[in-house]
Amino acid sequence: MHRILINFDRLQSMPNWMLLFKRLTISVGWYSSRIARLSALIATFQMLALVPSSGQNITRKMVNQLIIKLQRSEPDTSRLATLIELGKFHVYKAGEVKTDLDSAMHYLHQATALSTRLHLSNEKHQAESILVIAYMELGDVQTGELNFSKLITDCRRTGDKNTEADAQYRFATAQRYITRNYPKAFSSYQQAAALYKELRNPEQEIQMYQQIAGLHADLGELDLAENEFLDVLKRYKAIKYDKLHYTYSWLASVSRLKGNFEKGLYYALQCLESMSRTQDTLSAANFYGNTAEIYMELGKRDQSLYWFKKTLQQWRQEKLPNYSLYYAASFIVQDLIGQGKTQEALRLIKNLVNEIPPVTNIQKGCIAQTFAYCYNDLPNYPQAEKYYLQAIAWYSLSGNDFEMAQKAPKEVGEFYLKRNDFQKAGFYLRKALNFSPQKNAPSTVKDIHFMLFKVDSAEGNYLSAISHFRHHKALNDSIFNEVKSRQFAELEVKYATAQKVQQIQRQQNELENEKTTRNGILAGTFLLVGLLGVSYNQYRLKQRSNQLLEAKQREINQKNQSLQHILNEKELLIQDKDILLDEKQGLLEEKEWMLKEIHHRVKNNLQIITSLLHSQGVYLKDKAALSAIRESQNRVHVMALIHQKLYQSDRLSTIPIAEYIDEIVDYLLVTFARQHSVSKRMSLAPVHLDVILAVPLGLILNEVVTNSLKYAFPANQIGSISIDLTEVAPQTYRLSIRDDGVGFPPDLNPNRSRTLGMSLIRGLSKQLGGSSTSIRSMACRSA
Structure with missing residues (x-):
């Protein structure tokens, strides 16, 4: 017991402050139409950092419960908290739906009015800080910035530094991904860091510096970003902050973009280890995708596909449209095409789109790119060309400031190069090469230079062709010599060793076969002589044996009849046993069903009691009586929950x-x-x-x-x-x-x-x- x-x-x-940012969200961008650029950028880099609590952190089921609660609530602090949560949900909900933002404005305006009546300045500031993002999401940036200025002034007047710091954080994120006003984003991140330092909140202060490092990475300043991330990592370790996997993920992606794949793989594996150790799997899909890309750059296709399949499975469980979902599916499609399973690849992407339709431009661009791969291999070149150009168009609408958007022109140029359309191929390849800031990995840039070498050679631009070939050779030597030469050497040693082992094994097998053959011949000879002797002896004993056999046969026949009778009786007993076992199983299933039904009915009866207590409380005015009624309801709910658990579980x-x-x-x-x-x-x-x-x-x-x-x-x-x-x-x-x-x-x-x-x-x-x-x-x- x-x-x-x-x-x-x-x-x-x-x-x-310890409760202000208690939840981690994947990205503000994945729940907003314009901030969706962030999801693409982070999906491409596969880097995830902490973001403020303004991100989506409640489910649709919870929203429905909040709406019911709102209808029944009094104008008090509980109603105020419900209004703020509903407003936050609709601001950061996925998709470009104006009605969601209108709903958010409705709830948040109610929240500000109620907080004013209740004289709750901090709660009013919280609602106003989310309203700033709502206005900017609607495209009214001027009103959003004006409201932000008023909010900061009032926070400073009332001494509400916590909300001021959070508002600066949210505003910086909006400037970074909605208006792309990077100086304002830097300024707000720095002000938020100073406020968190003043509030003695080192975790949030360091997080601001991580956001600044991420912004430098966004702008292609990879050396500066790497140094800043290393400093962030050092500071996190100094305060014994254990969720280091977000910083490791950024470092892995920056290293990959710099062409340092060995270091990138190290950081990616450190990221997975930290996630596993802390059991913080909220962003597991991103980390899996990051690891997959690094293995792809290293040429380890099997390992890469393993992690891409894991990230696809993880995202698919969320049932939400996300760039990383389609990005992982794209690599799996390319692998199927490489195996000659193009129709299966086409079915996979079609089923995924039907199951989880895209909602943003970058998601649509990624899907168009994947369809182009399939039709290019079928081959259906007009369809492939159409989808390639669609991908370019969708990415252009989203700003073209992330890695996959820069790879798209490279792939279109490669498509035209294979069709010998050198003019179009050169146009798109030079477009891919001239992105600023440059976010393509060195392996991608190397391939672009090599294809431009072919284009210029075909068009007679030999000086330009030589220049492109030199760039290709320099990048190829850098990547190969630093990372892959040792790997290839190790593989060659392993291969040579395996070949020697196989050769020795073959020789040993041949010797064993020869020995076995010789022994078999000798054994066969002796066996033949023995068989002749036995045959002669058997011939002499046959007649005498036949007589004995006839007598034995009669005896055996009698015993067989007796055994047959016994077997028949045994068969009947087995049939009776099976019938009894079936009846027993039926009774057990019926008993289990009845027990579950009993628990279900007990739970329903207890809920009726709870409802009766609630109804009784409506007519009571005495606070002590109301408190007693509510406590009784809670006690009954505790007992009802037991029976609910029992009838929902396989264990009774x-x-x-x-x-x-x-x-x-x-x-x-x-x-x-x-x-x-x-x-x-x-x-x-x-x-x-x-x-x-x-x-x-x-x-x-x-x-x-x-x-x-x-x-x-x-x-x-x-x-x-x-x-x-x-x-x-x-x-x-x-x-x-x-x-x-x-x-x-x-x-x-x-x-x-x-x-x-x-x-x-x-x-x-x-x-x-x-x-x-x-x-x-x-x-x-x-x-």
């Missing part, structure tokens, strides 16, 4: 306690409207508990967390609740619940409290065979 040791404690109060006697605790805490945070001001920190052992243990454990958790949410964080104070479930001995666990709130009144001793809540905790602890210890700093006025 499991024993539970329950431990309550409070942490020291945490500064507010135990439930996963980690999921159960997580859902109880989420429910209570939403019930008390504290999900935005109180964060949860969970460290739960993966253990399954019997229902008899899970119900009292859930009730204890409900009482303690409810108590913290009611009294530990007055006046909507920001804080956190930590819950740990650890194994202290076989079949023995300790549950520790802590918060960093205001603590107990000095004159209150919770161990002697006779309130309902504390009585429940002590009684349920004894029922579990455990004890409640270390009860201090826990407000228990409602317990």
Whole structure:
């Protein structure tokens, strides 16, 4: 039987900034039409950095719940938080849909009006900072910048440095990817860094410097960007920040673009190791794609395809249109074409487009490019040419400032070169070569120079042809000598060794075959002599044996008849056994179904009780009575959740306690409207508990967390609740619940409290065979 040791404690109060950016988002650009350029750029570089909490971080299911909650809410702080979340969702939702931005403006204007009525300046600033992005998304950059200026002035007047820093961060990102005003972006990043430093928030301060390094990488200043990223890495390690994989990913991509593939592979593998160690797999698809590209540059096609398939699978699970999704699919299509499976490649990209239609220009450009590969191989050159030119057009609409857009003219030039249309080939190849800033990897630039060498040679421009060939040779020697020569040498050694081993093995096999043949001949000779002797002896014994055999045959026939009778009876018994087993299986399935149905009905009945309590609360005016009703609802919900877990699970006697605790805490945070001001920190052992243990454990958790949410964080104070479930001995666990709130009144001793809540905790602890210890700093006025 499991024993539970329950431990309550409070942490020291945490500064507010720790909750401001508690979620990582892939990129602001993947959820905005104009900022979509960021998704392309980062997908091409496969570099991911931390972004402000303005990114999309709630699901459509959560949005539907927020809309229902909004319809039922009073004009209070809970309604204000809901309006801000809905506005944020619609601002950063994927696609170029004006109605989404109109909805965002509607919610955010309501939020600013309500925060003004409630005299909540910080919440008003939060809503206004997202409104700035909404205006810029709509194309009204002037209004967005004007509102931003007013917001910063008011933040400084009220001393709201946290929101000012966040607003500078958001504004810098908008200037970087919407208006492309890079000086303003640099300035806002630097101001945000200074504010975070003043707020003693080193993690966010360093993140600003990482954004500045990323901007330098965007502009093609790769040496400067690399040095800045190395400094960011050093500073992160100094503060013992463990999620270094985002910085490693940037370094891997910058190294790849500089042609240093060995270093790029090192950083890519460090990135994957850091992600695995921290279990932060939010951006796993990006990291897989980054690794795939580096292996592709190194010529390790099998490894590259392995990682491209992983990134495609990861993105496909999200069911959201994303450039990296189509980019990974493009490489897999090219591999299928190389295997002569062009029709299969064409079906793959068509099915992907039907399953997840593109929404941005760069996504459409990537798909057109992939279709061109297929039709070029079929061959259907008019269709291939059409899709190649479509890709060029789509990329031009998006700004042509990322690597794949620069590769497209190179591929179009290669297409025309193979058709001997040297004029068009030269036009597109020179276009690919003259991008500024240059984001093509050296391997791509090397190929462009070689094709221009062929074009100029065919057109009689021999001096230009020689120049291009020299550039091609210099880049090729640089890449080959620094990276691949050693690899090729290793491969040659391995190949030569394998050849020697195979040769020795063949010689040994030949010797063994000769030895076997000689031994076989000798053995055959002796066997033949022996057979002749045996045959003669058998001939003499045959007549006598025949007589004995006839007698034995009669005896055998009699025994066979007896055995046949026994076998028939056994067959009947086996059939009866199968029938009984089938009946038993049917009864077991029926019993399992009935148990699930019972749990389902119990859960429904408990929900009815919850609804009745809610209905009763509507007619109550007394706050104490309303509080009691709500606490009773929470207790009933805890028990109902047990039965819901049971009928949804294949296990009918135990439930996963980690999921159960997580859902109880989420429910209570939403019930008390504290999900935005109180964060949860969970460290739960993966253990399954019997229902008899899970119900009292859930009730204890409900009482303690409810108590913290009611009294530990007055006046909507920001804080956190930590819950740990650890194994202290076989079949023995300790549950520790802590918060960093205001603590107990000095004159209150919770161990002697006779309130309902504390009585429940002590009684349920004894029922579990455990004890409640270390009860201090826990407000228990409602317990």
